[in-house]
Amino acid sequence: MEHPIHMPVFQGDQPLYLQLYQHLAREIQQGRPGAGKKLPSKRRLCTMLGVSMSTVEGAYSLLLAEGYVRSLPRSGYVAAQLHDVQTQPVPDLPPAPPPSSQWLYDCSTSAVDTTAFPFSSWARINKDAVYQNPGLLQPGHPQGDEPLRVALAGLLAQYRGVCCSPEQIVVGAGADYLLSLLLQLFPLGSTVALEDPGYPTAWSAVERHGHRPVSVPVDQDGMNPQALEQSGATLAYVTPSHQFPLGVTMPVERRSRLLRWAGQAPDRYLLEDDYDSEFRYASRPIPALQGLDHGGKVIYLGTFSRSIAPAIRVAYLILPPQLLARYRQVFPQSACTVSRFEQETLRQFLVQGLYSRHLRRSGNLYRRKCLIFTQALESCGNLALTGQNAGLHFLLTAPHLTEPEMVERTAERGICVYPLSRYCHQVPPPPSTVVVGYAGLPVQQLEHCAALLGLALAPITPPPGSEPPDAPP
């Protein structure tokens, strides 16, 4: 005998067949009809509900395919025997992270000034790259398309003294992604030496990939070699061009000492993160450590997210020969994570000379910003600056205050600076020091921001009313 069913209520945008399916599936789950009992025939359901035969057939075919009903010859559909589905309450969604506070000035080290970017050229090249290359819908080379890798190898030889074949380059969607990929090439439980202070994200990435991070202190020349030698590490992560966050540059003597360390065992490597090497103000950009390496010991990591824009998710890893072989073994069938259209757009941007021109312009812009900002800060007195000869951030020290006082006082003025302690793991942070990025601050407002910082960090709290003039528009 056919079992009576509750009538569904059709509402909303979903197709009727799907709504009918969901209604019947729910009914069967709740035992209406019970296991083995018949459902209405398709024709009868059409008449009952006033819907088309294709709606009912769509719903019944889903119920059949999913196993809610079985089809018996000459008796139509009967409900299947179902196990109880656990219906625990769904936990509430975690609260969304607070929106990035409305700072007057955020001195983030990862901000970039995109006003210098030749956006209309990029858009035009992108348009042509897409329209003219429908073939790029097909899978490309796992390491990134060869023409882009050839252009990158040329660019890196010219600008960074990097010596590599395009075959050694792996293009990927951001430096974090490529670091994750690289860490998967090392045996689980490898010891990785990290600069301290250094990038917190590198530390946590090493841990998440099942390796053992070891803190190695940074001195005025970069990673301390004695500590590295004692660390037992197989991989050392360094930022030789402009140490993050201290801003020191590694001299060649230290570089050669690190290379010697790496050369002393076959499985030792140096990872050179050249994150903001494009920008150097006191001298021309310093060639990469990679170019000094004659033993296949340096892995080089670079990105366009600072030199072009954060939203352009293209970074590149250069693997020495032995790690390249390991990469091909571990990731035999991976797909490149960067859209081939974006790869082709970037390639044209490079080979047409637009990138070089953009680097010159943005370098000049950042040099000017750095000069205005640091001069204004130095004129405040009582503040010491270090690491300002390169990159897009520097350290600011106010010897008469503690680090938390500095952060708190600047926050009261609406300015976000970053405590140096947040980049320290085991090394005690240099006292009274914060990290200040300036790339994202508008050039007209640098002096205003500096004046506010000067007031906030003055040795004696200034009397009320001693505000600097309003910021320029």
Place this chain on the structure above:
Amino acid sequence: MEHPIHMPVFQGDQPLYLQLYQHLAREIQQGRPGAGKKLPSKRRLCTMLGVSMSTVEGAYSLLLAEGYVRSLPRSGYVAAQLHDVQTQPVPDLPPAPPPSSQWLYDCSTSAVDTTAFPFSSWARINKDAVYQNPGLLQPGHPQGDEPLRVALAGLLAQYRGVCCSPEQIVVGAGADYLLSLLLQLFPLGSTVALEDPGYPTAWSAVERHGHRPVSVPVDQDGMNPQALEQSGATLAYVTPSHQFPLGVTMPVERRSRLLRWAGQAPDRYLLEDDYDSEFRYASRPIPALQGLDHGGKVIYLGTFSRSIAPAIRVAYLILPPQLLARYRQVFPQSACTVSRFEQETLRQFLVQGLYSRHLRRSGNLYRRKCLIFTQALESCGNLALTGQNAGLHFLLTAPHLTEPEMVERTAERGICVYPLSRYCHQVPPPPSTVVVGYAGLPVQQLEHCAALLGLALAPITPPPGSEPPDAPP
């Protein structure tokens, strides 16, 4: 006294200052001049070499910044004391992987027919998305921009019965990337149950992330629940809509049993990889397992690389509330790996209804391809097909041959099919069976390909000259 230096030979494209720097750095490394000895003055070097002062200054400033020379007041530059740089021979590059052989027909399971893709609409939308949104150069939401996530949540509710908030979605550059991200949310050493046979890349990803993969056999209803219950796993990776590679669909009883398993411990989860759920021929698409989950136990993974094109690197992960909280804790400052311009292009493609239209058209195309191909194969006799009611591949069994014989014989005809054993870990592969994908084969050549397969897999080797007619153009 000033030390004589070898004259540099300038050649190639590199700027002169860089060539001069490299030459002098090499000289100093080789002890010319020795430590503490003077280099020529800048002015003298200009005259000696016939280059401009800015060339010499560029080179000297690099040497100084890198520590090759020191600057002494009133005596100019002297060479620094350097350690020997190890100069082991660089290992040779590993041989490049062989180029994908020139198969007549490659029955890969990951190929896609991009001829059905409305490329000109995509290009037009992309052009507008870029030109009209220079603001997208700035960093976006780590999980992907909200408008895209809203569109995805709507699409998934309508097409897949997935029930989620846009807040739960994480957009990323491909399913492999998102699987890697997900695996980093579980404590190291977690036990992960994997379908056997199943995706080999999932197995190796689990291992690379420091977890323990466990093989769970697949029966005619999908992952075997008793074996799962005994596996000790906290995460089970399943493909309920169309098991890869067997092609079975998991009925609701099995789904509810897996959900019950997940509900029995607070840290148990199911990962539903819905990789090709868009394509189903015998019934309408089957709603996702995720939609049955009322306890926050199912993680859902989807991708556009099959339904749009392999080069569109956009996939999405839906995290249940507890894992979303963990994700925000583990990746507090990550950047989304998909270009914001591509995110906006995809969003418009979805909300303008172009994706729905494309799915209908490509679904019809694949249905037609499947029908032509499977009918042609069935007419060969002696061949059995399974799993052809959904997705873009099926299993082909030739009971009179071994699996290696099948692969070898088809290869002799220029056809690449995939041995089922390659997807098996501990479970013995069903005998005499290969995996055949057809999405990438041109529709006019399916009958020719089937005829060749029929000849290759015939019980008796056909006499010479029994070739099928030539392939259509």
